[in-house]
Amino acid sequence: MSSFNASERQRLRLRKVGWGDVVRSLSVLLMLGRPADCRQRVVGGRGWWSIRGAGSEGIGMTESNVEDRADWPFLRHGATTLFWRKHLFESAKADLLSLDYNVVAIKCATIDQFTADFGDALGWEKQFGYSPWTGNLDALNDGLRHMEFPPSLAVAFAFESYHLIAAQDALFANAVLDVIEHQARDHLVAGERMVALVRTDDASFTAHNLGTRGATWNAAEWMDANRR
Numbered sequence: 001m002s003s004f005n006a007s008e009r010q011r012l013r014l015r016k017v018g019w020g021d022v023v024r025s026l027s028v029l030l031m032l033g034r035p036a037d038c039r040q041r042v043v044g045g046r047g048w049w050s051i052r053g054a055g056s057e058g059i060g061m062t063e064s065n066v067e068d069r070a071d072w073p074f075l076r077h078g079a080t081t082l083f084w085r086k087h088l089f090e091s092a093k094a095d096l097l098s099l100d101y102n103v104v105a106i107k108c109a110t111i112d113q114f115t116a117d118f119g120d121a122l123g124w125e126k127q128f129g130y131s132p133w134t135g136n137l138d139a140l141n142d143g144l145r146h147m148e149f150p151p152s153l154a155v156a157f158a159f160e161s162y163h164l165i166a167a168q169d170a171l172f173a174n175a176v177l178d179v180i181e182h183q184a185r186d187h188l189v190a191g192e193r194m195v196a197l198v199r200t201d202d203a204s205f206t207a208h209n210l211g212t213r214g215a216t217w218n219a220a221e222w223m224d225a226n227r228r
Contacts, residue, residue, distance in 0.1 A: 070095035071154070074195045079184030080177050080210055082198050089199040093158050096195070100152035107160045111135065111168050118176075121157070122147050137175050144183035144194075154193040163200040174207050181211030 074081050083089040104121045119133030122143045166173035184194040221227050
């Protein structure tokens with residue numbers, strides 16, 4: 001027996017969808033706003049997963065208005081997107097600016113210059129009381145975790161000529177993108193969007209295993225002794 005009375009059934013309507021659609025819709029909710037906004041976006045929602053009041057038009061969540069967003073290609077497969085042709089790179093930056101992203105453009109030349117400019121962009125002095133960022137990856141992880149987001153809750157790092165950093169230290173170049181990928185995922189859960197646009201003159205440039213995470217034990221069974 002349902003616990004909802006007739007008026008409640010009329011007020012709250014659930015659209016039946018497949019599991020894949022539900023998973024996709026949850027991803028969309030995380031992409032579009034903070035968890036606190038999710039109720040507003042679901043109530044009155046229309047699309048794959050709809051929970052809405054009678055007569056409410058609400059905020060549309062359809063394939064056309066999500067997958068057509070300019071930032072969707074830069075979020076759907078991960079936070080880092082590579083570019084070779086400069087006009088595509090510039091077009092991507094313009095598209096994100098149109099969505100009120102704070103686009104942080106850093107032209108890469110040397111590692112020392114890159115770390116100084118990237119640290120400045122993250123407010124290194126304000127965060128840690130010293131500058132510049134020395135290139136320590138643990139510190140970068142902390143800097144990205146606690147960075148201030150603009151009111152739009154969206155930031156894009158645009159690295160120009162990143163192949164020059166990779167040529168000087170390929171492991172470091174890969175690790176920087178790995179840290180960004182990790183923190184972008186964590187910020188996305190809080191409704192904050194972080195992406196990296198990386199342009200390189202090397203048409204064969206690759207970045208491996210970005211943001212790779214294994215399965216973790218729950219907190220209550222984290223210790224080996226708690227599973228014996």
